[in-house]
Amino acid sequence: MAGRWRTRLGILSAATVLASGLTACGGSSTASGTPTLNWYINPDNGGQQKIAEQCSAASNGAYDINVSILPSDAAAQREQLMRRLAGNDSSIDLMSLDPVFVPETSEAGFLAKVPADLQQQWSDGVVDGAVQGATWKDELVAAPFWANTQLLWYRKSVAQAAGLDMTKPVTWEQIIEAAKAQGTAIGVQGQRAESMTVWVNAMIASAGGKVIENPDAKGPDIRLGIDSDAGKAAAKVMQDITAAGVGGPGIDNRDEAATANLFQQGGAAFMVNWPFVYAQGKSAADEGTMDKAIFEDYGWTTYPEMTAGTESKPPLGGIDIGVSAFSEHQDQAFQAVSCIVSEQNQAAYMVSDGNPAALESVYDDPTVQEAYPMYDTIRTSLQAASPRPQTAYYNEVSQGIADRWQPVSSVSQDTPASSQEYITEVLRGEKLL
């Protein structure tokens, strides 16, 4: 008898615990009636969390923003978001989206339709590339928050010793020769990952080509432009890097962070990378983990050209803020987005986290100019930048490129053709990836 009572008591307490747990999970609104908006963000230095707190406070009780952190690499962020959205998960209200995944998210119907007045408001004064990145089928479907771009970073002393005039744009050929002559390396991202697509796309675009000719098409109908003169020119740069032996150690496993470390430690005197490397170098110099003289030797200019005299098309990155189609608080979410992407927040975020603003006016802010002496180069680069292929099948294209253009040492003049054939077969559902 006592045993039975114990069992009943056990069941009762278990049910109580479960019920309280479910209550804790389920509530998206507080007792006061203020809805809590869940904002899924990419990891950063805490800048988005700060913006969330400020916007919550400024909303005067209209909403509270709760921040959830996604994985660090873009592909893993997409995986998590898409799985949740495909399950119509209403716990996502706002999301920080890499622009390359905007078309797929929008095409799948996962993004709430942005009201026309907000479309206008969110794109006014924003750099072209960032607006393009947040647009799908002629409509702005997300708000450009920050717009990243890659620069060519170099050690001033090495460039000078090599006789390079860095006040003018330089070509890949020039820096390969300079690195060879000075016995140093060029920091590039040769990892079998999305960063490889960033590099290949920038080179193809700079050589006047396009990775995808008809981005709006369905998977099987997509026409690729990798097997072209521009694609061959991109392959030649990689072949030249290998032939000159200036790829540096571990090129095939190097991402942006590893490249930044290599440059910081003197393993490479030239590097193509995002502006975060400056903030990273500065804090290393301040903390004493890197010689201050090395940091003072940091130089920067626009992305290398493919042919002398033809302006390069640097990689474009950044983050857009989208509102989920399954959010139960879409009106508040749209209000929150307008607050997040305000000029003031973009400027503060650029200073605190090293991520360049999407709004051009931010570059006139003295605090931004002081924190980022290369602000003008970033602005120039953003204006010339070319977005990565905008397609709902970006992941397939990107993985296909990473698969066939890696390792860098195996890239030949046949690589563009073989990668084009492979990706086409994958898009037609005839091959595994």
Place this chain on the structure above:
Amino acid sequence: METRSAGDVSVSRPAAKRRGTDKARAEARLGWYLAGPAFVILVAVTGYPILQALYESLFSYRLTAPADREFIGLKNYGVILSDSLWWGALGNTALITVVTVAVELVIGFALAMVMHKVLGWLRPIVRTAILIPYAIITVVSAYAWQYAFGLTTGFMNSLLGLGDFDWFANKWSALFVICLSEIWKTTPFISLLLLAGLAQVPADMTEAAKVDGATAWERLWKVTLPNMKASIMVALLFRALDAFRIFDNVYIMTNGAADTQTVSSLAYNQTISRLEIGLGSAVSVLLFVCVLLICFIAIKVFKVDLARARGEG
């Protein structure tokens, strides 16, 4: 032993039999009551997903394009089985399985012998020390091995005088590190199973062989090993199944680069990265078939050995 007279038996047997049958029935019923919920849960958590995967594998279905879902029959299987990527992944998986299980069996046996022989206060210490790698989460151990062999973080290159050798840029060197980490991690599991087998070897048999003048080597081959064949087969089966599903090590160390893709990582790539549910389900079903095949082969061999272990061979 209980003895009964013939009269007792003739009188009491029908009642005893009835009672026994009732009891057996009641016990069987109780057994179902106890095991029933577990059985239902098992079917729900393993049977349902398997059937679901089988069903999904017949569709062209992308998670971000639900409207384009289309029934295509066995086409996904055709695509997979005619793709060199599948066969390459299968080859890598088989290679990792064979190499790691073979090496682990030898080292695991040696460790089991050590654990078996060590006496007194040293015994628990030795056993704990040997089991530590197995207690570490695979992802954590994979990172540890990656850091050890990595170019910037690693100490192996300076230890071996290899300079800037990039272990993870080359298929064979990457597979070598993957196998090494797998062996380090799961040898304790095999040695634990073999230790149980060693404990079952009758001491009098070994003693008799010793008295007959058998050398240590002869005792090992002719007495110890034949007597623990069943344990060895169980260890082989469990580890082979485990090794065939390898994912974490490859995911962390190379993520399939340098042709190091395995069947599990291929399934992950199609289902999770590409969100191609149909194609990914088909890869998962084929992986399941491979695992069934390993079970089938091993259990066939296992049965023979069991008979031998009972002295019927």
